[in-house]
Amino acid sequence: MPRTRRSTASLYLRQRMRLRSRPLCPMSQGFVPSLSLLRAEYTHVCLSCVLRGRQYFFLGDMVCLKKGGIHSWRMTSVLRSAPKMRSRPSRQHDRKGGFMKYADTLSRRGFLVGGALTGCAAVGMGLAACSPRSEDSRVKAVASGSDRDSVNSVEPSFLTPPEPIADDDIGEIKDADVVIVGCGxxxxxxxxxxxxEGAKVIVVEKSPRFNCRGSMGSQIGAVNSVYQQQAGYPRFDGNELVNRYMQDTLQMSKQSFLKYWVDHSGEDLEWFLELCNVEILEPGEMVPEEGINGNVYIMTKATALPSGRYPVWPTAMSINFDPSFPEDAGFFYPMQSFQSDVESKGGEFLYATWGRQLVQEDGRVVGLIAQTADGNYIRVNARKAVVLACGDFGNNEEMMAYYAPQASNLTCTYNCMDANGDICNVGEGHQMALWAGAAMEKAPYAPMSHLTDVADILLVDRSGKRFVNEELGAQSLSNVIMRCPGEVAYCITGDAVGPKVLQPGPDAKKPDPIATVEEAAAVVGCEAATLQDTIDRYNELAAAGEDRDFGKDPSKLTAIEPPYYVYEGHPGSMLVIMGGIDCDDSCRALDKNGSAVSGLYVCGNTQGCRFGAEYPMTAPGISHGLALSLGRLAGANAATLG
Ligand SMILES: Cc1cc2nc3c(=O)[nH]c(=O)nc-3n(C[C@H](O)[C@H](O)[C@H](O)COP(=O)(O)OP(=O)(O)OC[C@H]3O[C@@H](n4cnc5c(N)ncnc54)[C@H](O)[C@@H]3O)c2cc1C
Incomplete structure (x- = not known):
């Protein structure tokens, strides 16, 4: 029987009830989920408050209105003018056999055909070999071990595959064409x-329901979608964005993926929302308090134009949901509509079920061994392919220390919990792929770090000297502060700008006003004369209307007059870590020699080749956008190419 919204939601709420027996958060009086994998300083508040603190302090355009002890959010920013729209957008492209036809050379079909040519050998072999409960000694199972957490070993423990789960331990066998592990x-x-594509799909997800991100205002990035056109976003040349993005990621992204996203993300966003009622809000209009059940609201937001030193393209749309729904999940309704659609086509969702092992026969991935919450093993045979979509590894300390030591001090604020109340993003998908012979993309890996809205402050280091153009945001600014003595920088503002903070989290309390430079210097711990010189010079540049020292946009140079505010800022937090499994244009996992691991696809944050060294703010919402577009591509290819 198809799983309905009621059944998944009630399962989730039961899980929440169980969590509510845990300690209360002093800020929200809500439950504190199990945060055993998070850094110690966050264990006393709920993640909801941590994240709301981030939004309050960082985006600077949201305020928290406490209503009966429950936080709710309203946008206060100036919103972009947009026409009102209630109906679904019409399709922009013809489809053939479920796929779009494009004239450009780097089309979705081009990817599929290219994949088919290079992958024909893999497609041709092994499909008949996935006999249930096979005793064949060639069957190799490799297991995921989330219990492994030592960071001191020279050879990290997660690189060694655990013992395969014996066939005798398998309690149930299921058959599918395509098995998807992870349901973000x-x-x-x-x-x-x-x-x-007509495939029988089984989705294995360890949470009580699918996971989707965000509170009010989840952003998803797309290029020139119907929604963006209707909201009045300017059209732009995608190639310019791709080239700038390549530059911002130090040429470490796969350019073909970015080009694919630029060409297809518009239609993919329409596909994402096509089963929902969509309403585009007028500038300044709020999501109606009463809501309309099942509605998705698109908030249009004034988006920077791609100009200046740090151009930002108008890619992001803010997806909101009916406020009558109790959970913070901006993408809930589109995700729910997708689940219903998959189920109506014979698909199955196994929630509260952990993917543990990939099963290989003669090197080909032919299935998955999963484990239910009560410990029983299920073997799910995949006639065509397995797609790993297990997210990132930002909350696996050992993997962070090994793969991204530069970011391992950043607090990871990812907030989805599995059915046991443990944090989800611990790299199990990466591990299963590695044990099956796949390789990680080349390092370094970008932490998604958001230090934003700080362009109009003066930043000084511990000695009281200015050191950077403060217009830098996000990970770029984190990178700079990480290289300051003590990994610390001080935000200095005056009366005109008022108090500003640089880092999210419960410690990010707004500073009190300070009357003199001597007192401000005492907070920084520097010589008063040095800080006085820095402020005098900054004010001189502001008066001249030109930043001759660091080249900041003059409109962001605001003279600093008392009262002063001093805030101690750190490199920030990290939402997710972007390093993933190496893959080809068809999203097939690659081994260290660049050959496809047959029968294995990757997408989302388990997939590499998307961001390289930097997650820039050049195209806001691109992480969700790429997860959607390349997830769609991986699923279609898994079903058609195997
Ligand atoms: C607080 C926050 C805000 C963000 N805001 C934005 C934004 O505004 N715009 C943007 O573009 N990006 C944003 N991001 C980043 C974005 O949400 C992620 O990059 C994106 O959602 C990743 O999608 P995914 O499908 O790869 O992974 P996830 O959404 O992490 O989903 C992975 C799923 O796999 C499941 N899973 C993992 N291991 C197993 C296993 N062994 N067995 C079964 N299931 C498993 C997990 O439970 C999870 O449900 C934000 C991230 C955070 C944390």
Missing amino acids: ISGMAAARAAAD
Whole structure:
């Protein structure tokens, strides 16, 4: 029987009830989920408050109105003018056999055909070999071990595959064409795309329901979608964005993926929302308090134009949901509509079920061994392919220390919990892929770090000297502060700008006003004369209307007059870590020699080749956008190419 919204939601709420027996958060009086994998300083508040603190302090355009002890959010920023729209957008492209036809050379079909040519050997072999409960000694199972957490070993423990789970321990066998492991936005997109291709799909997800991100205002990035056109976003040349993005990621992204996203993300966003009622809000209009059940609201937001030293393209749309729904999940309704669609095509969702092992026969991935909450093992045979969509590894300390030591001091604020109340993003998908012979993309890996809205402050180091153009935001500014003595910088503002903070989290309390430079210097711990010189010089540049020292946009140079505010800022927090499994243009996992691991696809944050060394703010929402577009591509390819 198809799983309905009521059944998944009630399962989730039961899980929440269980969590509510845990200690209360002093800020929200809500429950504190199990945060055993998070850094110690966050264990006394709930993640909801941590994240709301981030939004309050960082985006600077949201305020928290306490209503009966429950936080709710309203946008206060100046919103972009947009026409009102209630109906679904019409399709922009013809489709053939479920796929779009494009004239450009780097089309979705081009990817599929290219994949088919290079992958024909893999497609041709092994499909008949996935006999249930095979005793064949060639069957190799490799297991995921989330219990491994030592960071001191020279050879990290997660690189050694654990013992395979014996066939005798398998209690149940299921058959599918395509098995998807992980049901965030990328896994859900892969599931629907595979089902659209006629594949029997089984999705294995360890949480009580699918996971989707965000509170009010989840951003998703797309290029020139119907929604953006209707909201009055300017059209732009995608190639310019791609080239700038390549530059911002130090040429470490796969350019073909960015080009693919630029060409297809518009239609993919329409696909994401096509089963929902969509309403585009007028500038300044709020999501109606009463809501309309099942509605998705697109908030249009004044988006920077791609100009200046740090151009930002108008890619992001803010997806909101009916406020009558109790959870913080901006993408809930589109995700729910996808699940219903997949189920109507014979697909199955196994929630509260952990993917533990990939099963290989003669090197080909032919299935998955999963484990239910009560410990029973299920073997799910994949006649065509397995897609790993398990998210990132930002909360696996050992993997962070090994793969991204430069970011291992950043607090990871990812907030989805599995059915046991443990944090989800611990790299199990990466591990399963590695044990099956796949390789990580080349390092370094970008932490998604958001230090934003700080362009109009003066930043000084511990000696009281200015050291950077403060217009830098996000990970770029984190990178600079990480290289300051003590990994610390001080935000100095005056009366005109008022108090500003640089870092999210419960410690980010707004500073009190300070009357003199001597007192401000005492907070920084520097010589008063040095700080006085720095402020005098900054004020001189502001008066001249030109930043001759660091080249900041003159409109962001605001003279600093008392009262002063001093805030101690750190490199920030990290939402997710972007390093993933190496892959080809068809999203097939690659081994260290660049050959496809047959039968294995990756998407979302388990997939590499998207961001390289930097997650820049050049195209806001691109992480969700790529997860959607490449998830769709991976699912379609898994179903058609195997
Ligand atoms: C607080 C926050 C805000 C963000 N805001 C934005 C934004 O505004 N715009 C933007 O573009 N990006 C944003 N991001 C980043 C974005 O949400 C992620 O990059 C994106 O959602 C990743 O999608 P995914 O499908 O790869 O992974 P996830 O959404 O992490 O989903 C992975 C799923 O796999 C499951 N899983 C993992 N291991 C297993 C296993 N062994 N067995 C079964 N299931 C498993 C997990 O439970 C999870 O449900 C934000 C991230 C955070 C944390």
